Amino acid sequence: MAEELQVGFVGNPNCGKTTLFNAYTGARLKVANWPGVTVEKKEGAMKYHDHVFKLVDLPGIYSLTSYTMEEKLTRQYILESDVDVIIDVADASALERNLYLTLQLIELGKPVILALNMMDIVEERGMEIDMHRLPEMLGIPVIPVSARKRTGLDILMHAVAHHKDKRKDNNLEHHHPEKEASRHRHEHHDEYTVVYSDEIEDKIDAIILRLRSDGKVKTKNYRWYALKLLEKDEEITAECGLDLSDIIDRSYETDIINQKYDFIEEIIEECLVNKNKKAAVTDRIDRWLTGNVTGLPCFLLIMAVVFFFTFTVGDWLKGYFEAALDQVNAAVSAGLEALGAGEVLQSLIVDGIISGVGGVLTFLPNIFILFLALALLEDSGYMSRVAYVMDSLMSKLGLSGRAFIPMILGFGCTVPAVMASRALEDPKDRRRTVLVTPFMSCSARLPVYVLFAEMFFGSAAMPAAFSMYVIGMAVAILAAFLMHKVDRSGGMNPLLIELPEYKTPNTRTIAIYVWDKVKDYLTKAGTTIFVASIFIWFLLNFGTEGMTQDMSASFGASIGRVLAPLLAPAGLGMWQIALALISGLAAKEVVVSSFAVLFGISNINSAAGMTGLAEILAGYGFGALNAYCLMIFCLLYVPCIATLAMIHRELKSWKWTGVSVLLQLGCAWLVSTLVFQIGSLF
Amino acid sequence: MTLRDGEKGKGYRVLDVSLGRAAKIRLEALGMTNGTTVFIMNKKRNGSMVVKVRGTRFAFGSGIAGAVAVEERRED
Incomplete structure (x- = not known):
């Protein structure tokens, strides 16, 4: 029978640990430079000769204290689980800092193997690491690998298979010339990797004696306890x-x-040759990207490029999706006709499901490009610079620059963005960040802007859609500022974030990340949006009298009519709009599919579909100003049920979740009403 | 002086970190131990800065920078 081994991957943030893990398992993991991103335990399995290895990816940590959730979790896992071997992944180009965690891991007493990652960068910089001396000084095997170039992977697993039983290696060799004169009672240098000062060693010995005689603590590793x-x-x-x-x-x-x-x-002195021989490229890039004058313009330029691609390239690809959707629609209609399907079934499939789900699927290219861009920014190492660049502005809002990262991620999807706020230490900071992050326009809101901007703003469609992102940011900043004014606490700026070396983004890492997001989107189209489409179709085609051809006699119309007066001051006083907005709580894209179903337009994103919808809406007196107000309302009101669930999970309070809902609805109504009322004056 | 008073492009030796226990230990675990040299790579007017410690770059907010007592490193 094959022997099963449990292997834990531990390492600093940004050391390439998850990339290495992915290289073995191909697991669909998010890889990012954001500390704590793999806070959930990720597992994978692989076969190595006769062994089955169960691989566990632990969160990126700098040390093993019990001050943060990630560190506690890792420590507990190593101490309490059946982990057989720990692979300590270290960034060889930042060996000095990475070794600190290594020494702590060795002290825990489980077999540790040091995987020296990024050896290619070390060589590029003309540095050399003494691969003979380093394992001697640490007393553990050291294997050079490159997760990106996929070298050394087999050798590392070979070491795992062979090192599993060794609790202690006996090839420790220290040369401590100045310490040889030490008169300490115990000579520990051939036993332990780190030997402390005589004062501490004496205390360790005394504590161990007491622990042994007391007998309450059951451990094989008294030294660590001491x-x-x-x-x-x-x-x-x-x-x-x-x-x-x-x-x-x-x-x-x-x-x-x-x-x-x-x-x-001492280790660095002995094992690292040609330190700092070549100035790192990172410093040269940082002169621009984090420069006091150039930093902010560079950031804005990068974001502008990201949105330019999202809209232009995305729209170009979207054209093909629409053509395909038209053909599917025609084929299905013809097929159903030929099969003699009933009227209700035909209506359900064509008007309900295809126009609902299909309408949302055509936005896949835009979403794909946006996530690709965010993945590139994260993997290249730029994302953490944003925290520094935006720090001056954020500290005026009483927030750490780091709070800007969840906000940027909010452009992708609000759910992980809210989750990313976890990395903020201060609970008040975290709460305020969670409250304002939903104002950052997520990709699900994009379909709404694209549809209405293209319908009503013609050549100005792109600026109109882009303005939503600006308004969202402005509202977020203003809300944060007001909250800061209301509760004046703190004042100290606690920003602390590593700025990793820039690197060429890894194709595999990016592919796994983007595929993960695209899969989420497709799943959502297949589940939430599918169900919502059927539900909306039902609400619109059935009334108190059963199935009805007259939509204004439907259940949906009755609900919408109740709410429409509330939306009238914002120029949105139509029952159809009220209903579409409610349906948008399932997911924002549903607003688009609801319009498609509500106005009976089968391919809402095609030129013909848009012209048709615009004509119908114009008949209700709904013009460009109304469309803009609708876009603003969609930007600011409750993003989706999933976001609310995540906000509740992060804040662990119904009160604050309620505050967040009221804040979103209040801002949406207030801003769209203001714009409509002022706009109506002209 | 504190790190916050430091100038861009210069190196400073850490003398003491006067932050709460958790924050102090976090900085020390990152290599900001007493006697370590910290280079200021960049600094903003509000006191936030990019530093290099033991080969790694960090961004520090003014609050962190103001809590690290340092002395100017003598050229040797």
Whole structure:
């Protein structure tokens, strides 16, 4: 029988850990430079000769303290699960910082293998790493790999298969000339990778004695327990329950960190040749992208390019989708006719499902390009620079520059954007970011803008649609500013984010990311939008008298008529619009498919469909100003049920979820009413 | 002086980090231990900056930069 091994992947953020993981499993994981992005445990499996390896991707972390959720989770997993081998993925081009986590992992006592990733970058920079000396000093196997070029992958798994039983390697060799004179009772240099000062080693020995005689703590690794007690780690201190105040007179956490770094400096001194030989390209790029004068214009330019591609290339591709949809529609109609399908069934399939789901599917190219652009920005390393560039503005709003990243992600989809706000440490910061992120125009709202802008604004369609993004950002910023004024707390700017090296985005990483998003979109079209389309079709074709040809006698019309007066001040006082907006709560794209169903237009995005719809709407006195107000309302009101569910999950409060709904509805009504009333004056 | 008073393009030695325990330990774990040299790569008027510590770049908000006591590194 094949032997099953559990292998955990641990590493710093931005070290290429997830790329390496993907190289083995091909799992559809999101890969990004955003710390904590893989906060959910991801698993995959692979076969290696006689072994079955279960691979687990853990969140990117810098250390193993118990101060953050990700670090706690990783520590618990390593200590408590049946993990057999830990692969510590390190960015070889930033070895000094990466080794800190390595030393902490080694102290946990499970077999660790160091995978030195990004060796290609090390070579490019003319640096060399002594691959003989490094494993000697660490006492663990060190395997050079390149996740991007897919080299060293087999050798790494070979090491996993062979290293699994070794709790301790005996090839540790230290040369500590100055320490040889040490008179410490115990010579630990051939036992442990990191040996601390005599003072700390004495205390460790004393604590271990007490732990052993007490016998309450069951562990094979007393040394780690002793170290954690010396660091005054809350979890471990509570678990131990002994009074050790005679030994532990203060927290030795800083000393322990300092001494680990002292040892890392020794390693770097011995193992790294030609440090900083070549100035990193990153510094040259950063001179522009994070420059005080050039940073902001560069950011705006990049965003403008992203939207330009989303609209132009997306629309060009959309043309082909529409033509295909026309043909499908004609073929299905003819097929149903030939089969002699009943009127109700024909209406359900053609008017309900095809116009609803199909109308939304034609936006796939726009959405594909937007997510491709966001993936490129993340994977290249630019995204975290945005936090720095936007920091001056954000700190005026009482937010950390980091809060801008969830907001940018909000251009893609509000659900993961709200989730990304987790990386903010301060709970108040997090709450305010969660409250304003839904104002950032997500890709689901794009279909609404594209449809109405093209219908009513002709050649000015692109600026009209683009203005939605600007209005959304303005409302978000204004809302954040007002909230900051209301509750004046904090004032300190706690921005702390790593700016990783720029790199050429990895095709595989990008492909997995974009496919994941496209799949989500298709799934949504097949489920939520499918069901919503049928539901809307039912509401519109059935009334108190059963199936009806007269839509104004339908259930939907009755509901819409109740709400229409409320929307009248915003120029949206039609029952059809009220109904379309309610249906948009399922997903924003549904607003488009609802219009298609409501006005009986089979291919709403075709030129003929748009002309038809525009004519019908004009008959109701609905013009360009009304269309613009509708776009604003769609921009600002509740994004979708899924977003509300995520907001509730993140804020863990019904009160704040309610506040968020009221804020969205209030802003949508207020801004669209203002625009309509002022616009009507001219 | 604190890091916040530092100038772009210069290196400084960390003397002390006066932040809450969690934030202090986080900075130290990232390599900002006492005696470490920090280079200021870029600095904004509001005090936010890009620094390089042990080969890694970080963006610090003015609040973080103002909490790190430093001294100018003597050229040696």
